[in-house]
Amino acid sequence: MIGELIKGLGVTIKHALTSKRVTIEYPEQKRTLGPRARWRHVLLRHEDGLERCIGCSLCAGACPARCILVEAAENREGARYSPGERYAKVYEINMLRCIFCGYCQDACPVEAIILRPIYEISEYTRDAEIYTKDMLLMPYPNPQTEDLGNTNA
């Protein structure tokens, strides 16, 4: 019986010494994601800084998890957020409910919302998991590459 034990332990030790390591030392080291990885949403802007989102709520309509809330309002003189008449005054995504299916991206008629490989979305409270518009929107005027997430990190 002891012989079998040693034999089995031998297999374990052999694998430990010879095979390639699969563990990654996160957060010092980050996993390379696939080119089409879908994680956190980003709301894009036009080149002139106006928001692409027109607040049409089609993303919320397409969302199978019902995790998007859009409340629209009208662009007015001196307070223009997007081209056209309508913009999203409130845009919230509940990241706990989101299943990252990408239907919102699919439904968007103005290509305003995209899912990027930004997977570091853990928070300490449930409330903090409701991402608001200013968290989702691309910064302007100085967007950084990491704002869109990097597939090769």
Added chain:
Amino acid sequence: MPDEVTLTIDGKQITVPKGTLVIEAAKKLGIDIPVFCYHTKLEPVGACRQCLVKIEGFPKPQVSCSTQVAEGMVVHVNTPEVKQMWESMLEFLLINHPLDCPVCDRGGECPLQDNTFKYGPPDSRFEHEKRHFEKPVPLSSLVLLDRERCILCFRCVRFQREIADQPDIYVANRGYGDYIDIFPGKPFESNFSGNTIELCPVGALLSSLFRFRARPWEITKTESICPNCGVGCNITIDDRRRRYVVRFLARINDEVNEHWLCDRGRFNSHTINDPDRLVKPLVRKNGELQEATWEEALTVALEGMRAAGSHAGGIGSPARTNEANYLFQKFMRQVIGTNNVDYTFEKRTDGSTGALASAIASVFFNGRISDIAESDAILCLGSDISYDLPLLDLWIKKAVRKLGKNLVFAYPLKAELAKYARPFLSYHYGQEAEFTRELASAVSGTSWQPLAGVRMEDIDLASEVLKSANYVTVMVAKSMIESAENGRDVLKSLQWIADSLKSRNVRVQVMLLVQGANTFGAMDVGLLPGYLPGYKPADKGLTGWEMLEKAGSDISALWIMGQNPARDLFHTEAFTAALQKLDMLVVQDHILTETARYAHVVLPSSTFAETEGTFTNTERRIQRINPAIRRVGNSKADTDIIIEAASLAGADFNYSKVEEILTEISNTVPQYQGVTFDAIGPFGRYLGDLK
């Protein structure tokens, strides 16, 4: 039969009355034809050309919405040729219609969108730039026009012209240049303008209050009743996330409001969504209203009310449900021990309440709204219907303009309906009794003298109109009986008119025009001084007016549910002074009204959009209201507040559901016998002919 026609549609035979439109015959067979300009309640025009069908014998396709059926007609609908025509029509309409559905309020409930999905072309072949106009153009503060989206079906213009007879909007220019516009310098002021928004088959006419507030698929719909006047129009409350109301839409009920709503009812969601809604009970401590718990507030209120005992008073509301008003009077009478209960603080003349109550109990008021258009003559007394009960104004216009019936309109001022009247009788204010007696004398053939400022020949003409009819509708404002000098005589004269007409074999129906959504119900359930539920006589009590008059002397505590006497049109100062004399003023309302500012205890209650219950309208049709949104903060339904107060006082008010209160009402009030939520149904139940 000569008045019937048999035709064939898609190989199926159908027999319909002569004059039926092809599209209506097809609808009876369950054959769907896409339409834009056609509407059941509007005259056909054939403007949009969408409903083309093939009729044998005609060389070209015909519009089914304005072609009448003929004997032996053979119609083809579901053929590739007709489908091709529909597709081409849609492609044609879409040439100039922008594809901005994502930002359009109609997107999701748009007939143009639906028909395009069903019958339209898969793609557009139009390569050029579409038309562009300034948008949106405000036609009024409520209605906005997006000219790019208009497909020129003219439903809005036709509604204003045919139904409302307030043609404030028109079609400008001709042909390709057509557009809907208002006359220069004259805004779209019709009090039915909101209906054009609902009629619009695209997103061309928009509500400024609903614009961008919700997409149709985010809306939850709840069937309810408009609480703004006595007609009791059927509405759907559209809300978002059960949190706030985004709009009211008309719900079709052919016996009450048909397809329409007035603007006062339609655009009235702001009080429900008011950011200053009361969320916690308030109790006056050291001279200031401070937040308190329910138990604390109710204990203070009960203490004050019970200390007053028979010197306490309760004023309910004609805008609260039957259930709330019933419990309120029961609570006042049994728990507080006072006979001073009323639903209003209007001034009423002595004895008029009793006269009215016995007239109601003897089923004198047996009129039906849907019979207005059936009767040959309409006698309308003492009410500016266009303002007081706007939907009845549409019924009268339909009877007079479309069906050629006669209107006798009696009102001191030249109100909107005066121009349809034959004759219009403008009696002097304060001489209602004299005037009605003159009219009654003329109808019965007794001699009389003109005293009320109406010419003799006008009254004679009116009596001729009434006598020559087969069916007469008499509509009388409750204020004419209750508030007018000698209002009891008005009622007597009315009974005289009805009796004289009946003796000439004229069918007569009489309607009592009340202003509150539930005035009739409040009276029925016994919220009347001196009358128990079902108009059973009780010990005499003070009316609301008297309670305020005697505040500080005979009345030391008042409980006011859903009323605001401190903002009364004529008596603000007197009422405000009266309220300040009270030892205890309890106000139950959803916002801090002017009256609530003087209260010792303020109890936050629900609006009709959060409440379950029933309203009884001016023809005594009992209809259900349903809760659409969640209760705001710690506010409670009126019924729950009273039940809680009663149980704190140790009384046995055991109701676990609102329906149990209704069951008790139906057992107590003979006119409501057998009424349950199920028996009421979606369109209400008419109780006006029950004794």
